[in-house]
Amino acid sequence: MNYVGEAIAYIFAAANWSGSLGIGRLLVQHIGYSLLGVAVAAAIGVPLGWWIGHTGRGRGAAIALAGAVRALPTLGLITLFGLALGVGLSAPMLAFIVLALPSVLAGAYTGIESADPVAVDGARASGMSEIQLLTRVEIPLGAPLLVGGLRSATLQVIATATLAAYTGAGGLGRLMFLGLKTQDYGMMLASSLMVIALALISELLFILLQRAVTPVGARNRKESP
Template structure:
């Protein structure tokens, strides 16, 4: 292995043995993506309906913003450790932490998406006899969809960047390389694992950015 840890990380990544088998990079990447998708999905089932309600009705916005702020301030590693002590080693502890981490971005994206609709357009839809549900789904959501996708984008990047903590409590993912390297002082392996997480986060961010721009109504541009 090269004495330079960064060159050693490139050698580690270029080794064909790293790309096959039950501990290979493809399988660990799939595990990492699975943890990310599951965490964001569960968080979306909680945060998006609440955010849409807050944005459409204007009720409980202060409470929602405050709760999101508190959730952002919570240390993910501390949450993983706490949940591991409460529910045991396995996927449940990090998953609960990922859900809490993803909720603020999803909540903010959902209520911002609805709030961004032009009030005059909403009033015109209401004057035409549309129900509140129709206004939400046919007017407010289509106009604010880029902001909602932006919330999903933010949540996804945050979770994928911290999903390596699943390995901290015995699960898989790309974090396995980082924690195994830490335990054996194999710094090239640690750097290689970190690079894989960074690249995965950048790829997902770019993909969701393109989706965000694609959902922008004609004549507008997504942020």
């Protein structure tokens, strides 16, 4: 059967965009879950990463923790949290935060560590305090790597947010689980294609953002032959 044709027809059918299982509602939920998970991970990981990068303390522990977290199966985490917290959004959201945190943390501290030592030493020699050095020199210079960490985290969460439906929450995963249950593979593929489209749009936006936050001097060095 032509599942690709069925999937495209499902996406463009106006009747499938309304109601509790409408594409529009589930798409907004999926985007919301992804943004919330990354935002909470950023609220935790960015300040911690900046502190690690600036002071050099706890770097080994952060690397070990990030590696251990990356090895955890997301579905297993959702199941574990679901048993503890019950059905709904709480369990998958907690898993999304755990999933996003390593990439955000790594982007934050590697960004600070990558700051040009000459610029850092010059700023310190000019009498800048440690806070001024961090906020005026290291953070702006490290912004591209931080955005890279957020980019990776967002892509991971968008792809994994389909599992929110596993505990009865919303998102595009609802169509995947429903399609699997009813053997409507066109519906399943339609959901998959929309998740892929979201991931590609996210990648494009972060590429543009990463370029925008790259200091002009560094950008010119990359572009020069």
